[in-house]
Amino acid sequence: MAKSKYTYVRDFEREEQLLPSTWLVVRIDGQGFTGFTSKHKFTKPNDIRALHLMNRAAKVVMENMVEIVLAYGESDEYSFVFSKKAKAYDRRASKLITLLVSKFTAAYVFYWSEFFPDTPLQFPPAFDGRVVAYPSDRIMRDYLCWRQADCHINNMYNTCFWLLVNQGGMSQRDAEKRLNGTLSRDKHELLFSEFGVNYNNEQEIFKKGSVLVREQVPIDVVDKDGNNIQRQKTVVQIRHCDIIGDAFWREHPEILSKQA
């Protein structure tokens, strides 16, 4: 940028740097997606195409920002967990959140037609984003538990709600009333007795959301002598597994241990 007598305006810029040695979690969230999903006729309670598109966009972000160690998505939101040691953009909050949300949004629009070949995008969507610093492994894991518990609770509710409306012929208001105050076991029972649905058999992507992790996979390469050899390559994998219990963290020890 050229120097000039106007350059003093830069003195008004403020830059928040996020505390070092803390987990940084950026969560993005669709803006006005009630209208967006209705306009694009998303199936209810879950539109598998939309979830796969979210995952595709999240994968672009994760390939682009190498300090993200894990991402978790459900519905129209996605959380990206940066390593405690992450140095990207000097941990400047506004750089981090704007570049991430921008890359995600661009990918969402860019890949739209792959996942919705018969539904042209009607208008540009938008996502908001925020970043939070978590000082310990336990609290960062509790953050993810919070989101996965949220996914579970919402999905069970929505599964009941849309069955009551679409198959049960109820109005949305009546379905809401019917579900008001019900516990988890009541909903299990309702699904089974009224619609013959065993909630446990629902798709894992609906019940658990999507977990993006980096994993080593073997790949075949040809060496200089023309021999096939195997190498390890790190790729972003999509899982729909439980991340609340310890099993996931034992299977991916590098996520926490790299931080020591």
Next chain:
Amino acid sequence: MAKSKYTYVRDFEREEQLLPSTWLVVRIDGQGFTGFTSKHKFTKPNDIRALHLMNRAAKVVMENMVEIVLAYGESDEYSFVFSKKAKAYDRRASKLITLLVSKFTAAYVFYWSEFFPDTPLQFPPAFDGRVVAYPSDRIMRDYLCWRQADCHINNMYNTCFWLLVNQGGMSQRDAEKRLNGTLSRDKHELLFSEFGVNYNNEQEIFKKGSVLVREQVPIDVVDKDGNNIQRQKTVVQIRHCDIIGDAFWREHPEILSKQA
């Protein structure tokens, strides 16, 4: 969001609210656009299609966020000026910058093919964003002067540089050396004497950048009795005018006066 024993993680969220009664300027900037423009074969020094696409995306943003009173764009950057009284998202910095940058990016990808019908988008681009609060009219205007002076200086330099390279047959390094230390009048002279180019006749969009303002335009509507009548409608207009001097501000008194 469902309540749970994990909800305590919300206590770690921090939200910066921007000072009331200050002008808020959000500036967004293309990330790694040297590579992006080269990959998509943008013409040098200016690609008119790319500038029109930037303006199109900025117009979407301005139609979407009604408290923006003016936007200014040049090259791969755009500045959006929010009213001192703006209340959007309670002036929360992260909401404001992420939603704006996300909407802009989505529109950029969404409208790409309209402006680049023969150049498929190769990969999703990204923009970063920041917000700055300016306490007085004068300082806000000086911010815009800073950007328009930057546009002028860069455009004159780039016009010379690419003529030396493309028509003068110089290497990029030699062109850089040739321009090193030259003043504005030297560049005017170089353009005229070596390439017969009168810089003053260059396109205004290149020399001045683009200014988006809301203006009243007359529109014809049909009233209930079937008569054609004229009404005023506020639309976002694109100008390529000087915003450093006072003339522009006299012609758009509502920008400053609404703030009293």
Next chain:
Amino acid sequence: MAKSKYTYVRDFEREEQLLPSTWLVVRIDGQGFTGFTSKHKFTKPNDIRALHLMNRAAKVVMENMVEIVLAYGESDEYSFVFSKKAKAYDRRASKLITLLVSKFTAAYVFYWSEFFPDTPLQFPPAFDGRVVAYPSDRIMRDYLCWRQADCHINNMYNTCFWLLVNQGGMSQRDAEKRLNGTLSRDKHELLFSEFGVNYNNEQEIFKKGSVLVREQVPIDVVDKDGNNIQRQKTVVQIRHCDIIGDAFWREHPEILSKQA
């Protein structure tokens, strides 16, 4: 500070810089002064010795920090207004508020015995402090109006309250009930009819609080030839005047004009 392998801990320091070209107001406030005043038997509703001590400490602060253009005190609080152009400590919030509150507190304890010769200080008092940035002259003035209106309302209430208790023989609870819901004119009437007190004749320092400003005063100096000559010197003066209306600001035009 010596360099060592531990120096990395400095990376965790965060420093908030206050927005340039805004008025900075630091307000300090006695901590737990209900207990402090009772322990030291302050007279009610106002203890003139305590107010003079507050003023003395504020004067030390203002002589120490030359960018303070005005200070306003009432009861156990004081507000210090820094010039919009103030550069002290690079406008770092924590430096500004801690040094100011520390200097004030030190002066309060240092000068205690001057104002309370017969009442030894029982324990070290404390003041808290905060800083707020105000972007325009009008808003900064409204801040001061807010504090002076607060002084007026509290003083009228307290004058009534303690007369009811001390001269009227009411319990504190009854006095509170008696005043509940009364307007300004009711209190004027109560003071006059029940206690023969004309509120307008109360001391200005009680009704208006204290205003510290810098003023030029003539001083006599002796020049090198031994002649008496007059010079101007800037000193901090204590006033008990209205700062809500325009008169004060017209009489002290330098406060606002120096800021242009």
Next chain:
Amino acid sequence: MAKSKYTYVRDFEREEQLLPSTWLVVRIDGQGFTGFTSKHKFTKPNDIRALHLMNRAAKVVMENMVEIVLAYGESDEYSFVFSKKAKAYDRRASKLITLLVSKFTAAYVFYWSEFFPDTPLQFPPAFDGRVVAYPSDRIMRDYLCWRQADCHINNMYNTCFWLLVNQGGMSQRDAEKRLNGTLSRDKHELLFSEFGVNYNNEQEIFKKGSVLVREQVPIDVVDKDGNNIQRQKTVVQIRHCDIIGDAFWREHPEILSKQA
């Protein structure tokens, strides 16, 4: 505070809340103490009266703010470590630092004459303060290591410097030159060979600084039947011990363990 049309000015107040579950360290530091110590003729390199006064003031702070688990002082600075769980003033940064620095300063002036009976305080001193959040035990301990290492290095340097000046008859400039580039062992050697001083025999308070911790001490109380019985009481103790190694932390396990 009374409501009025001016109350809107409160909307400009900003309050930084420090990240939960992090150690908070407030460090205060004498302002312009080179001048202050010279004015009050502090002995060099260390004035034991001044150190004891600092400790006295720090003890007042620690008795006043019960969430402080440890304090460390050297020279004219003091660091106060708040529990990771500290909730004081909702972890609002400005409240925390102003009240702490104000209480410390008040105590410093209040107790001055106890430690300097023959040296009247000439003018009110001031301390600045800042707060830093540290996310892990290790980093908080490294902070304390940083300060104690600083104490050691400065004290060894100053011990040499003032011996060279006071006993060696050197000018301050020559003493500085003489010490320039010397390592720790060079300074040990210099002290021993030139002044017969074994640095290891210097007072611990000079070499290690002062550590304030809460410890249980037995106290004799008389019960309702008139019998003497022993109770435990928590008191603030002053130590001059190493806090870099693990021994101190093993002896005070409650400091870290209470945080789990």
